[in-house]
Amino acid sequence: MTALPKPKSMVWLAALVVAANGFFPALWVLFTSFKTEAELMRLPITIWPASPTLDNYVRVFVDQPILTFLFNSFMVALLSTVLCVTVSACAAYALVRLRVPMPNLILSVLLAVAMFPLISLMIPLFQTMRALNLLNTWPALILPYAVLSMPVCTLVLISFFQDIPRDLENAAMIDGCTRLGALWNVVLPLTAPGVFTAGILAFVNAWDEFLLALTLSPRVASRTLPVGITLYQGEFSFPWPIISAALIVAIVPISILIAVLQERVVGGLTQGGVKG
C-alpha cells in the first residue's frame, strides 16, 4: 500500500470553502423546514431549530397537491430522459460508426444548439405547443426537455461509443445480431456508465426546470414540482418554512436517485468505455 500524500492546509481550506458554499444553502433549507415561522423571523437568528416540528411537512402535503406535482415531475423527467437518451444514443452511434457525411459539422451544430439561451426559445415553443394543442400536458414539457438535453447527452455518449472496439460489434453481427442487435446486446451494456451519465444529466435538467414548465404547463393538475412549489406562497405571505419543506420533498427523490447511481455516474464522468 502506498501512503497518500499529506493534504496541504490550503487544499483543505479550499475544499472547505467549496463544500460550505455547496452545502450551507441546502442545510439552511433543511433546518428551516423544521422551524416555525415565528422562530425563523426571531432575532437572534438560530441555525439549529429550537423546537423542531414536522408541521411544515404536513402542510406541504395538505395545502397543495404536491403528490400530483411529484408524479408530474417524475413522469415528465423520466419520459423525457428515455426519449432523450434513446435519440442521443442513436445519434451518437451514427456519428461514431456509420459513414455519415460531415460528422464534424453535425457535432458543431449540436454544440451550437446547446448554446441557445432558453428564453429565446420560449415564444416559438409556446406557439408550437398551442398550435399542437399540447399546452398543459406532459408532452408539452417532455418534447422540449428531451431536445434541450440531447446535445450534451449525444456528446457524452459519443466519447463512450468511440471507446468500444469496432470488432466487438462485428463479432456480434457474425454471431447473429443485426446492427441494432449489436448495439443493444454489446455496445449499450458496455457503455452503461455513459448511458447512466447521460440519463442522469437529462433527468436532473428536466427535474429542475422552471421557466418552460411555468410557461407551457401552468395548470395546477399538470404542474411540475418547481412550478407547484410557487403555489405555497400567498398573495401577501411567504411561508418560508413550508416552502423549505416542499423543497426538501423535491430534493429527496433526486438525491436518492443520484446516491444510488453515484458510482456509475462518477465512473461515467471520469472514464470511458471498455478496459483491456
Added chain:
Amino acid sequence: MAGIAIRHVEKSFGRAQVIHGIDLEVRDGELVVLVGPSGCGKSTLLRMIAGLEGVTGGEIAIGDTVVNDLPPRARDIAMVFQDYALYPHKSVYDNMAFGLRMRGSPKAEIDTRVNEAAEILQIGHLLDRRPGQLSGGQRQRVAMGRAIVRRPKVFLFDEPLSNLDAQLRGEVRVEIKKLHQRFGTTIVYVTHDQVEAMTLADRIAVLRGGRLEQFATPYDIYNRPASRFVASFMGSPPMTVVPAAISADGHHIALQDGTSLPIPEARRPTVQAASGRPVALGLRPEHVRPGEARDAGDVAVDARVEVIEPLGSETLTWLTIGGRSMTGRFPPEQAVQPGQTVRVTLAMSRMHLFDGETGAAIAA
C-alpha cells in the same frame, strides 16, 4: 462445410481502389492463408468474405450461395479477430454461447456444445470468468471456442496470433492446425507472418497492393515463387535478389561488378530468352554455403563476411559477393568472423531468375 469462390472481386473506398479484381477458389475443407505486407488488402478481402465490408465489384460465393448481399449473420461463418473481440461484460461461457443463443438453439444443446468446445480447447475451468480475467493465450482460446461452437461452414481468422508472444504463438498455431485436422472446416486465415503462412496453409495466397501475386502450395510458393516479390516476402531470412545480366549465349550470368557465374546446363534453355535483358538473380540463404563447389552446377566464389548471426542450429552469415549483399546459412561449427574472406558455394542449379523490369519469374 463449403468452399469459397472469389470471382474478380474489387473493393474501393471512395476513389481509392484497394482490391483490384482478385480471383480465388478455396476448396471445401481447405486452409488457405492470405499473406502479404501491411496494406496489401488481405484483411479487407477477409472482411468482404465475412460481410463486414461491401463488395464493389465481382462476387463472393460460399458453397453455392452468392453472398454479396447477405449480412454477416446469414453467411454461416465464424471469425476470430486479432484483438479477440470477446464481449467483456459476458462470462467465457456466455461469450461462447452467444452465437447459439442468437440462433435460438435449445439450452441443452448450447450447454453440450460449449462444454465440448471448452474441453477441446482446455478452457473448461475458465467458463465462469470474464475475458478481463484471462491471459492473452486464454482469450485466444476462448475466441476460437466461440467460433467452433457454432460449427459454421467457414472459419475466418484475422491475424489471430499477432498479439501473442513468440512461444504462445507457436503453441496456438499448433492448436489451430489440430482444430483444422479435427473438424476439416474450410478456413481462410490472414497473417503478415510468413512462418504462420508456411506452417498452416494448404495453399497460400500472396497479395500485394490489392492484387494476387501467387496462389499455390507452401512448397511451390517457396521453391517456385511466381515473382521477385513473392520470393523476397516468403522465407526467413528472405531470398537474396541481386541485379544481373545474362550473356548472349545464355551460358553465364554477370553480376553488376562484372563477376560472371556459369549457368548450369539444364537451366540454359529456359534463361536464354532473357539474354541481353536486365534480370534479377535470386538465391535462398540455404543455397549459399561455405566451402568449395561439390555438385554439378555449383560455383565457388570468394566472399567477404560482414555480419554473423549465430542461431545455435545454424549461423546466418551476411556476405558481400560481387559487390552485393547476400545471405548464407552456415553450419554452426563453421567459425567465421566479420571482415574475413571466405570461399562460398552458390548452388546455381537452385537459382531463381526474375525479369528485371516486371519482377515476374523467368521459368525455372
